[in-house]
Amino acid sequence: xxxxxxxxxxxxxxxxxxxxxxxPLLLFCAEQGNLLAMLRVPGRPSAAHVxxxxxxxxxxxxxxxxxxxxxxxxxxxxxxxxxGIGRSYEALSAASALAAVIARNPFHEEGRAGVARALxxxxxxxxxxxxxxVVHLKSLFLFARDEGYPVRQEWLPSLGAADHxxxxxxxxxxxxxxxxxxxxxGRLLRSLESYLRGHTDIVLP
Numbered sequence: 114x115x116x117x118x119x120x121x122x123x124x125x126x127x128x129x130x131x132x133x134x135x136x137p138l139l140l141f142c143a144e145q146g147n148l149l150a151m152l153r154v155p156g157r158p159s160a161a162h163v164x165x166x167x168x169x170x171x172x173x174x175x176x177x178x179x180x181x182x183x184x185x186x187x188x189x190x191x192x193x194x195x196x197g198i199g200r201s202y203e204a205l206s207a208a209s210a211l212a213a214v215i216a217r218n219p220f221h222e223e224g225r226a227g228v229a230r231a232l233x234x235x236x237x238x239x240x241x242x243x244x245x246x247v248v249h250l251k252s253l254f255l256f257a258r259d260e261g262y263p264v265r266q267e268w269l270p271s272l273g274a275a276d277h278x279x280x281x282x283x284x285x286x287x288x289x290x291x292x293x294x295x296x297x298x299g300r301l302l303r304s305l306e307s308y309l310r311g312h313t314d315i316v317l318p
Contacts, residue, residue, distance in 0.1 A: 116178040118187070121145060124232060125169045126212040138165060138186070140173070141215050143229035146222070150175055150184040168195050168208055168236050197240035207245035211235055211252050213318035220260055227259030243288040246298045251284060253305055257315060268308045276301060 126147075127139035135151040142148060150173065152164070165171050170193040175184040198204050211232065220228050235252040239245060257264045272280060280301050283293055309315045 116176050117181070119145070119175045119177075119184070120173070121148075121175065122170065122172055122192070123148070124212075124215075124229070124236075125165045125167055125171060127216050128165075128167055135185075136164065139216055140171070141229070141232070143226045146219060146225055147216065148175065148181075148184055150186050152186040152189065165189060165191055166194065168198055168212070169193065170233070195236055195240035197242065198236065201239075201242070201245070203245040204239040204242075207249040208236060208239050210249060210318055211256075214253065214256060214315070217316040217318065218260075220256075224259040224261065228256055231255040231259065238288045241289075244291060244298075246295055246302065247283060247288055247291045247293065250298060250302045250305065251288065253302070253309070254284060257305075257309055257313060260313075260315065262309075262313045262315070264305070264308070267312065268305060271308070272301075272304065276304070 121140075121142045121144065123140035123142045125138055126141045129137040129139070131137075131154055134154055136154050138150050138152055140148045140150055154164075169191050172190045172192050173186055174188040176187050177184045198208050215228065215232065231252050235248050238248050254264055269277060269280060276297070279293055279297055283291060283298070283301070306317055310317060
């Protein structure tokens, strides 16, 4: 049976330890969802070879000979890098946590475009130095909303008055310039995670 090929735009959300001559990459595509792709590692490193890094956006041509159970990278081009994320431990932790949510959950086809938009916005904000705690909270809320869960109708009303008002303000305003108390943002994030674990099928890291 002839192999299939796929041209796609994707985020690198996980880099697994190399196996033999291949580097496994977990890609998130707005159309196909999560794909595990095997990237051949060159025998001799060269300046011309630039391997995709975590949180890069890439354009790739993938091939499979087993109906998509295993994909191999035929061509890959890095469309966007975000080196700023690696300069902050808090930004790296938030980006890794959001990537892990996507890696562990097969988001429904109709919600993937929204998840991709939220992920791009989050990674750009983290790379630019925005507050990681606020980015994490807003992004997790958007992931759940775009998956169809009633977080606005159920989680927000479950909060106390002060927490509810702060959460509404955080969700309504752009990430840049947010001044909410870090302890309160942390409490809201833990509350949202608890709600998602108890009331949805979303698997959290």
